[in-house]
Amino acid sequence: MRILLTGSRGQVGWELARTLSTLGEVVALDADGLDLTDADAIRRVVGEVRPGIIVNPAAHTAVDKAESEPDLARAINATAPGILAEEAEKLGALLVHYSTDYVFDGGGKAPRQEDDPTGPLNVYGATKLEGENAIRAGCRRHLIFRTSWVYGARGANFLLTMRRLMGERPELKIVDDQIGAPTWCRHLAEATAQILAQAGSPARGADKPEPWGVYHMTNGGETSWHGFAAAIQAMDAPEKPARLAAIPSSEYPTPARRPLNSRLDNAKLERVFGLRLPDWREALRLCLDK
Ligand SMILES: NC(=O)c1ccc[n+]([C@@H]2O[C@H](COP(=O)([O-])OP(=O)(O)OC[C@H]3O[C@@H](n4cnc5c(N)ncnc54)[C@H](OP(=O)(O)O)[C@@H]3O)[C@@H](O)[C@H]2O)c1
Numbered sequence: 001m002r003i004l005l006t007g008s009r010g011q012v013g014w015e016l017a018r019t020l021s022t023l024g025e026v027v028a029l030d031a032d033g034l035d036l037t038d039a040d041a042i043r044r045v046v047g048e049v050r051p052g053i054i055v056n057p058a059a060h061t062a063v064d065k066a067e068s069e070p071d072l073a074r075a076i077n078a079t080a081p082g083i084l085a086e087e088a089e090k091l092g093a094l095l096v097h098y099s100t101d102y103v104f105d106g107g108g109k110a111p112r113q114e115d116d117p118t119g120p121l122n123v124y125g126a127t128k129l130e131g132e133n134a135i136r137a138g139c140r141r142h143l144i145f146r147t148s149w150v151y152g153a154r155g156a157n158f159l160l161t162m163r164r165l166m167g168e169r170p171e172l173k174i175v176d177d178q179i180g181a182p183t184w185c186r187h188l189a190e191a192t193a194q195i196l197a198q199a200g201s202p203a204r205g206a207d208k209p210e211p212w213g214v215y216h217m218t219n220g221g222e223t224s225w226h227g228f229a230a231a232i233q234a235m236d237a238p239e240k241p242a243r244l245a246a247i248p249s250s251e252y253p254t255p256a257r258r259p260l261n262s263r264l265d266n267a268k269l270e271r272v273f274g275l276r277l278p279d280w281r282e283a284l285r286l287c288l289d290k
Pocket of ligand 1: 006007008009010011012013030031032034035036037056057058059060061076097098099100101128146147148149150151155156185
């Protein structure tokens with residue numbers, strides 16, 4: 001089994017390069033090895049590698065920057081997944097892709113289910129939704145994992161930014177009215193590997209329906225960005241803790257609007273694959289232990 005992995009320098013991509021290696025030969029390419037804005041390169045690489053599984057964690061993830069470069073965001077988040085889907089379909093390969101809570105409009109307080117109506121508030125969310133639709137249209141055997149608030153020990157993320165700023169400033173103002181689940185990139189990669197092991201296994205049983213489609217996949221529980229920051233500081237136990245002031249989103253204007261309700265309901269993942277990611281606090285503890 002050959003697995004083609006994109007975006008191997010990213011948070012999730014870096015972890016996937018390791019967890020997928022027990023399933024087969026992983027051809028892991030970063031943006032220099034496969035530039036997803038280059039449609040010909042995508043077709044050529046897929047044709048050369050002839051993978052049984054394509055895993056695509058690469059994305060334009062700079063949410064605010066995407067507002068001023070929508071064409072680039074669309075090329076990476078929507079057009080490229082569509083081409084990967086066409087190429088996967090031609091080969092009979094499985095396409096695994098990642099999407100986001102930002103496909104929703106953030107209204108209400110209930111966790112969103114996979115089939116709930118979408119309504120992205122920003123360019124990033126809109127282009128990620130276009131990518132999902134292109135995959136659904138282009139490739140029957142697909143798995144799309146929507147996740148939220150991804151962090152890890154490397155890359156650009158809230159955890160690393162907070163740890164740096166907490167050491168530099170006496171006070172930080174942090175939004176407390178956006179609610180979601182911080183998700184450790186390693187847990188996403190481990191769950192993906194377990195699902196791929198199941199999906200390709202005869203032990204899954206021929207009587208079970210095919211699992212292709214969209215799944216929500218986040219660590220358990222919920223918090224605000226302020227709650228996440230407070231947990232980071234409490235677990236780090238610094239000598240001089242920064243004061244963490246809670247502010248509403250209206251006091252922290254950004255180029256991209258963000259949903260207030262980022263809660264995703266993970267019940268389908270548990271029902272179909274028997275997987276439940278640990279609570280976000282436990283995941284944070286494990287990540288900080290590393
Ligand atoms: N980060 C989050 O909070 C979050 C939340 C919800 C969903 N997601 C989704 O989860 C997935 C993984 O996110 P992540 O946090 O691992 O993202 P990340 O750390 O920002 O990594 C994204 C990767 O995409 C690569 N990339 C960017 N432009 C590319 C191009 N033109 N060609 C090829 N590769 C390119 C980047 O390469 P370089 O390193 O070379 O720039 C980077 O390695 C994405 O689908 C994202 O939309 C993320």
